[in-house]
Amino acid sequence: MIFDPEPKGSRRDLFDRVEEIGKIKSLSSPITLVLGLRRTGKSSVIHVALNELSLPYTYIDLRKFAVDCGGGV
Numbered sequence: 001m002i003f004d005p006e007p008k009g010s011r012r013d014l015f016d017r018v019e020e021i022g023k024i025k026s027l028s029s030p031i032t033l034v035l036g037l038r039r040t041g042k043s044s045v046i047h048v049a050l051n052e053l054s055l056p057y058t059y060i061d062l063r064k065f066a067v068d069c070g071g072g073v
């Protein structure tokens with residue numbers, strides 16, 4: 001679904017990002033950081049790569065534990 005606010009899990013639903021997905025799939029390092037501006041598709045790229053690798057994985061969405069640190073009064 002194109003307007004789903006959640007990260008995409010399938011390449012069919014993800015526009016472009018072919019290079020980024022390929023890089024993640026070819027990595028052999030134990031730790032990989034995917035950094036970028038908010039809402040630019042970082043989680044989606046990770047999801048798609050992991051799903052295509054068909055390896056067992058655990059995904060922990062830390063937004064569930066987020067503390068509101070906004071500067072509001």
Ligand SMILES: Nc1ncnc2c1ncn2[C@@H]1O[C@H](COP(=O)(O)OP(=O)(O)OP(=O)(O)O)[C@@H](O)[C@H]1O
Nearest residue numbers: 004005006007008014015038039040041042043044
């Ligand atoms: N290349 C893309 N094609 C289609 N939808 C996209 C693409 N990139 C991002 N989106 C959509 O934009 C939204 C944000 O994507 P996603 O959650 O993957 O980004 P993020 O960088 O992990 O965000 P955050 O910074 O909040 O963690 C989601 O609805 C996602 O489906």
Ligand SMILES: [Mg+2]
Nearest residue numbers: 007042043044
């Ligand atoms: Mg994310």
